[in-house]
Amino acid sequence: MELLNIKDLDLENKKVFIRCDFNVPMDEHSNISDDRRIRSAIATINYCLDQKCAVILASHLGRPKGEVVEKFSLAPVARRLNHLLKRDVVIAKDVVGEDAIAKAKALKSGEVLLLENLRYEPGETNNDEELSKKLASMAEYYVNDAFGVSHRAHSSVEGITKFFDNKHKAAGFLLSKEIQFFGKIIENPVRPFAAIVGGSKVSGKLEALVNLLPKVDKIFIGGGMAFTFLKQLGYDIGASLVEDDLLGEAQKIMDEAKKLGVKFYLPVDVIAAEKFEADSVIKIVTAQEIPHEWMGLDIGPATVRLYREGLNDVQTVLWNGPMGVYEMDRFARGSSKIANFVADSYATTVVGGGDTADLVQRVGLGEEMTFISTGGGASLELLEGKVLPGVAQLIKE
Structure with missing residues (x-):
């Protein structure tokens, strides 16, 4: 374009x-x-x-x-x-x-x-x-x-x-620059190409995930959206955020990833809390066994190690959405550790704006990323394969 x-x-x-x-x-x-x-x-x-x-x-x-x-x-x-x-x-x-x-x-x-x-x-x-x-x-x-x-x-x-x-x-x-960067990594990335997708809800990222599947080699899921996938797998997710109406869509995405040979990573453990408060009691539990009234608010240390291992050989990383409730320090560790690993890698690293850009700036890694987008919603729509209304009128004929 x-x-x-x-x-x-x-x-x-x-x-x-x-x-x-x-x-x-x-x-x-x-x-x-x-x-x-x-x-x-x-x-x-x-x-x-x-x-x-x-x-x-x-x-x-x-x-x-x-x-x-x-x-x-x-x-x-x-x-x-x-x-x-x-x-x-x-x-x-x-x-x-x-x-x-x-x-x-x-x-x-x-x-x-x-x-x-x-x-x-x-x-x-x-x-x-x-x-x-x-x-x-x-x-x-x-x-x-x-x-x-x-x-x-x-x-x-x-x-x-x-x-x-x-x-x-x-x-x-x-x-x-934004259009050029996203166009290049979506259409012609250096492989292996991985997408790290987080945030609170699957619904906000559904079209982006569907559009990314044929293009990437690996997808790493984090944040609240992970629990919709985990529940669909039959796991006990306690009181964690879930979108029950999208369980079928979550299964379709996992099935499509398997069909395309895309490695699809989900958390194996989480940081769980009784309530969403800074002084709440927290503990590390496996993703299969979150206590009944507890909620998962961050990826756990085993998941961090698993994701780091999976990202080791990656040459292009697209990151859109944090791994946990990063605004609260107690639940920001997973996102912070992934951010540090991504920043230290030799891969081309593109951060898709919004909360992820804020997270990367908070941990002082803005200068270490190849490119940080200034638009969360706009970058997401590009990933969904859409032509942005403000861009459509500026395309050279």
Whole structure:
């Protein structure tokens, strides 16, 4: 899949609208706790500024649901951009209101304007054509560099592209890199190719698992989703998270893996607790014998050893979803140990955004991975074999 290239655009002395993904985590005092998504957009922004462009940046933050909510203001993002770009970043008071339109109109080459939170506008998530038209009217060129929301058919992602022809729109460097990386490892990986798939539910990963099976050599299952497979095998899983309506689908996946010769790994032991609390009593039990009222919240040490052994010869690793409830230290050990092993391997390692990216950053291994995606949901839809709405309009014909 070849995308329209930003370097093919005649940007000099023009206005360019860049859709970014500045949906960053903040603490209770509105301090940005992880600016990776902002830093990831700097290359595209700087490239446009080097072409003597006037740059209009747009992003959402959180889910204000079409209302102006102060805690979701992009003001902290503007301050961080000031620091990273080493130039003033003006923030508009609204999205397509009088202030934003006036500031966009007055913007000169080399200046940067950040619109307020796109989701302050109820039409953004509804892909409202009128909103798309107003956003498009601000600039002569459109660049999508927001991989993390490119699976959403929103006004600033999909709708806006219809107001620019192929000579006036393109993918930014980050979006191009994400699509290129996932395309390469899914279509032409160096083998053996392993997928580590975790997270809480099978339902969220079902299509991805089905699509990955013909492509991988090994699959390692962890997190809450493992218990649906374990229950289908007849194991006692206690009070662990399970999706009873997907037991049949779990069996189909295991049958298909066997048919294709894909090694399918499931936990052999788990860290179980009486309740999901930091001070709960915990113990290591086999995956077949989780006590009646107890729940499995992490993979156990034997599973860590088994998975490490299975990953020893792997040349490409795709990881999407943690191995346990990593947000609580007592149940983060399995994920942490797998992260350290993957980081130390010589394999090409691709982390599929969301919780897995957060986990890898928490344990200080972000720099050790080959590539960390900025989008959890978007990367998952790519793994499902879908063409993302925000990407479809940017494919070179």
